[in-house]
Amino acid sequence: xxxxxxxxxxxxxxDDFRSASNDLKLQLLLEFSDELPALPERYAGxxxxxxxxxxxxxxxxxxxxxxxxxxxxERRVHLFFDAPAESPTTRGFAGIxxxxxxxxxxxxxxxxxxxxxxxxxLAEAVSPLRLRGMAAMLARIKRQVREKxxx
Amino acid sequence: MTGDDRxxxxxxxxxxxxxxxxxxxxxxxxxxxxxxxxxxxxxxEDVLLYDTGHIPGALKIDWHLDLNDPxxxxxxxxxxxxxxxxxxxxxxxxxxxxxxxxxxxxxxxxLWVFSLFGHEDVRLLDGGRAKWVAEGREVTRELPxxxxxxxxxxxxxxxxxxAFKDDVLAHLGKPLVDVRSPGEYSGELLHMPDxxxxxxxxGGHIPGAASxxxxxxxxxxxxxxxxxxxxxIYLTEQGLSPDDDVVAYCRIGERSSHTWxxxxxxxxxxxxxNYDGSWTEWGNAVRVPIEK
Numbered sequence: 001x002x003x004x005x006x007x008x009x010x011x012x013x014x015d016d017f018r019s020a021s022n023d024l025k026l027q028l029l030l031e032f033s034d035e036l037p038a039l040p041e042r043y044a045g046x047x048x049x050x051x052x053x054x055x056x057x058x059x060x061x062x063x064x065x066x067x068x069x070x071x072x073x074e075r076r077v078h079l080f081f082d083a084p085a086e087s088p089t090t091r092g093f094a095g096i097x098x099x100x101x102x103x104x105x106x107x108x109x110x111x112x113x114x115x116x117x118x119x120x121x122l123a124e125a126v127s128p129l130r131l132r133g134m135a136a137m138l139a140r141i142k143r144q145v146r147e148k149x150x151x
Numbered sequence: 152m153t154g155d156d157r158x159x160x161x162x163x164x165x166x167x168x169x170x171x172x173x174x175x176x177x178x179x180x181x182x183x184x185x186x187x188x189x190x191x192x193x194x195x196e197d198v199l200l201y202d203t204g205h206i207p208g209a210l211k212i213d214w215h216l217d218l219n220d221p222x223x224x225x226x227x228x229x230x231x232x233x234x235x236x237x238x239x240x241x242x243x244x245x246x247x248x249x250x251x252x253x254x255x256x257x258x259x260x261x262l263w264v265f266s267l268f269g270h271e272d273v274r275l276l277d278g279g280r281a282k283w284v285a286e287g288r289e290v291t292r293e294l295p296x297x298x299x300x301x302x303x304x305x306x307x308x309x310x311x312x313x314a315f316k317d318d319v320l321a322h323l324g325k326p327l328v329d330v331r332s333p334g335e336y337s338g339e340l341l342h343m344p345d346x347x348x349x350x351x352x353x354g355g356h357i358p359g360a361a362s363x364x365x366x367x368x369x370x371x372x373x374x375x376x377x378x379x380x381x382x383x384i385y386l387t388e389q390g391l392s393p394d395d396d397v398v399a400y401c402r403i404g405e406r407s408s409h410t411w412x413x414x415x416x417x418x419x420x421x422x423x424x425n426y427d428g429s430w431t432e433w434g435n436a437v438r439v440p441i442e443k
């Protein structure tokens with residue numbers, strides 16, 4: 001994989017979006033919003049343990065866990081998000097990143113190009129301004145992965 | 152008369168505001184949808200919110216895709232506006248009710264754009280989407296299929312209610328209302344707290360502008376404050392008078408549409424213009440003065 005390619009699951013999602021009409025893109029985004037998993041019990045009521053993404057138009061919180069394993073190649077990244085139901089676009093962006101990146105290795109997540117959010121053909125459907133929220137989420141995910149897999 | 156009706160009837164133009172109760176009755180009576188009835192539109196900041204569930208019979212209008220020109224930094228022209236209206240079953244004399252998220256910011260923005268085209272009967276749902284949902288009223292994901300209507304190509308008439316940068320320069324010294332947060336007004340912040348950076352080169356406000364954050368006109372549930380409370384803010388405290396020539400602005404013009412609505416329709420000011428270029432333009436413009 002070269003640094004400019006999206007990892008498999010995220011590439012598939014990007015293909016689905018790019019081949020869809022604008023209306024269908026919004027429907028797909030809504031599905032990702034609906035399917036964003038709720039925060040697990042251990043984070044309930046503990047948003048201070050999550051990182052707030054200020055660039056999103058509505059509050060979004062995220063945290064990354066890197067599964068430790070004796071074999072470096074088996075380490076896996078897990079993503080957790082909290083976004084209100086009144087912010088389905090932000091939830092949809094989080095849903096895409098969850099579906100596309102959860103379970104990948106730290107190296108794979110770090111190799112995701114920073115412009116990935118621009119590769120879904122969403123700028124026309126939701127406006128480029130709104131996409132900055134997804135870029136900001138990705139940047140924070142990568143930074144947390146870097147910190148948490150440094151050991 | 153309910154308390155809500157009493158509150159509404161005290162405004163200068165009470166016909167511009169409808170209550171959730173009233174809307175529910177219209178839906179119940181089958182009057183929502185179609186050119187002979189009421190057209191209900193949802194205008195949100197979040198483009199997907201409508202799709203998660205909306206008031207039965209409501210159609211979506213996206214300020215960015217439907218009301219903005221894709222190339223010029225301007226609103227659509229009369230022909231495109233006619234298309235947008237016709238596709239939603241709206242005729243020139245249709246009663247249009249708009250509601251949305253975030254205390255009706257984008258709903259007020261859409262209403263203001265409708266007013267640029269001289270659409271006569273356009274109203275806001277007091278309290279917007281949040282109040283409707285909080286009251287446990289029905290929402291649906293079912294999409295209405297409006298009958299195509301014929302809407303005339305109306306020329307946009309910007310002058311009475313829209314100010315451009317040069318108009319604001321000529322207006323300096325007369326009443327200006329800055330509706331952004333206090334931190335944006337002082338120049339400490341270049342954007343709303345918690346919102347994306349909007350890329351203004353300088354922070355501060357237009358010289359002489361008074362700071363009256365838009366939210367002061369709203370109750371916690373997103374409804375507008377009573378006429379008495381609004382008069383206490385804009386007339387008594389700010390010393391404005393309904394015959395003043397006023398310009399309101401914010402960051403891109405959506406929050407100031409809310410204040411424009413309050414001054415024009417709730418308090419009956421005769422000459423209020425919304426400067427939609429707002430701080431994203433003023434804070435970046437060459438050779439315009441700012442104040443901190």
